[in-house]
Amino acid sequence: MSSNYEPLIPAVSAFNERGVPVSIDFNDVYHPEWGALEQARRVFIRGTNLIDRWRNQDSFTVCETGFGLGHNFLALWQAWRDDPHRPTRLHMVSFELHPFTRRDLELLWQNLPESERRLAAQLVQAWPPLLPGLHRLEFEGGALTLTLAFGSVERLARQVSARVDAYFLDGFAPRVNPEMWSRHLFGQLVRMANAGATAASWCCAGEMRRGLRDAGFLVSKVPGFGGKREITVATLRPGMGQQRIQAPTGSKIVVVGGGLAGAGVAQALMLRGHEVEVLDPVFAQGLGGSHKGHIAAALTPVISRDDDIRARLSRAGVLRALQRWQGLPEPARPRRCGTLELARDAQHAAERLLAVNELGFPSDWVRWVEADEARALTGVGSNRGGLWFADGQLVQPEPLLHALFSLPGLYCTDQLVGSVHAGPAEQWMVCDKHGQVLASAPNVVLANAWHASGLLSGMADVPGLPKLRAIYRLGGQVSNFAAGSFGELKAIVAGEGYCLPAVGKQCVGGSTYTVDPAVSQITTQGHQEVMSKIATLLSVPSGRSNSMPAAMGGWAGWRAAVTDRLPVIGPVSAAPGLWMACAFGSRGLSWAALAGDVIAAQLHGEPVPLERELLQKIAPR
Known part of the structure; x- marks a missing residue:
């Protein structure tokens, strides 16, 4: 257990003889x-x-x-x-x-x-x-x-x-x-x-x-x-203290990137009264174009026995997403269906149970469930127990993105950004590949995954950010199956792979990871890998693996990550007005709303909804 970890002990309601708490x-x-x-x-x-x-x-x-x-x-x-x-x-x-x-x-x-x-x-x-x-x-x-x-x-x-x-x-x-x-x-x-x-x-x-x-x-x-x-x-005392900052309410801000990161940042800035212009050629396929055809995805917290940095960021991100997105209309609003993280074997089960007991988290956030209760919660037959996260959410990425980018005050254009550089009067100039100015603003947020590294490399006046310049990309796919293929699935079931409750007539299973492929596309091999993961997850005997349902298409996309697998969020300290929200890896849904509020809070001088040591870990560097 980390020496910094403090189990939270709730107060007990009590009164003295005069009825005072x-x-x-x-x-x-x-x-x-x-x-x-x-x-x-x-x-x-x-x-x-x-x-x-x-x-x-x-x-x-x-x-x-x-x-x-x-x-x-x-x-x-x-x-x-x-x-x-x-x-x-x-x-x-x-x-x-x-x-x-x-x-x-x-x-x-x-x-x-x-x-x-x-x-x-x-x-x-x-x-x-x-x-x-x-x-x-x-x-x-x-x-x-x-x-x-x-x-x-x-x-x-x-x-x-x-x-x-x-x-x-x-x-x-x-x-x-x-x-x-x-x-x-x-x-x-x-x-x-x-x-x-x-x-x-x-x-x-x-x-x-x-x-x-x-x-x-x-x-x-x-x-x-x-x-x-x-x-x-x-x-x-006079002469002490920070100077009040004038919040740039109503000023224009440019966001480069039309995926989950850009949507989370754009929403947070819009809520604080900004006019936000978002640029990404993917908008030619619609406001949800970056996840076009992606039927469903999971938004689930993670825990670790020592409550490490990644677990704490995940917890903060899922809680921000709950606040930010539960007010959206369907089908953009995430479905709070719960997630069961199945134990792989007896040793893994013992480790996870120990982690839950040592962390002392409330049972309405995470608790251990045995096999019988796991079956009742998920609707899937299994002979294993696991961790139950009541706040696990099923998300439909394309409708979510469409709803966020449709908010008033947001303007989306399908332009490809070729360069960003500092201009006159404390403005940042966002240009196409020919150097023509597409937009300008005092603040620009790069939320365009691994492409952010390429834009940074063209900024001669921005010092090296070795972690961010080493960003790499991962390709991968999910597979679609007919609804009911895995029983009457009521909750997300996760482990080495995952399967999700049905959306309409299909349900989704995932996923694959391929380091820096030339293209990210749906393949037969990818379907087989997904089906193998689900078979292991659901304890399908090896002799009956051929009884797994056939895939009915899927979705392929990209992830961007850095070496510590943490997101990169915050201001570029040597370039005032330049911000980053990228390298979200496979947890774009976990980090998106959090990234928006971290950036917006810092920009406005608000209390930041994340601890300073976590901010340091995700800062651009």
């Missing part, structure tokens, strides 16, 4: 007896001078050191809704070591006032599975975001990328939870702070105030209320 982990109350919402308004919103400071701003970010029961977020949300001079976009980052389950929160919020109870109902619906790491929730059409950091604040404060305007310092008392009030944490708060950032706390302990002062805040005490004589307020 208490933490059994820290032996402290979540809020004063006279009310959490009033504390939120008087201590945190008023103490940070928030209403005056966010007045008519494009964007404003609040960071809270303990989410607890969520009353501060609900009060902040209501204050934002009530203020006619509110910022256009409001973001909150909140840390929580022991989050409550959705069911417990629903019960604990039953006695809220009507206005906050309506907001709490939305929060309950969006509440994520209790998995360690960052979780991005969106409300009010994306104008309000909540980034939950589940895990210890000591570790996760180092991992958050944000530009914070106000801090709600709301942890349990220093005597029972010193980690929440350490100088190390205060140093991280200063790292994230915008110039002029303010802070407020119910706590008034001398050591806490000295720690804030030493970190760089001007600290003072002001009169308290509700039996509390004084509370703490603070302002970052």
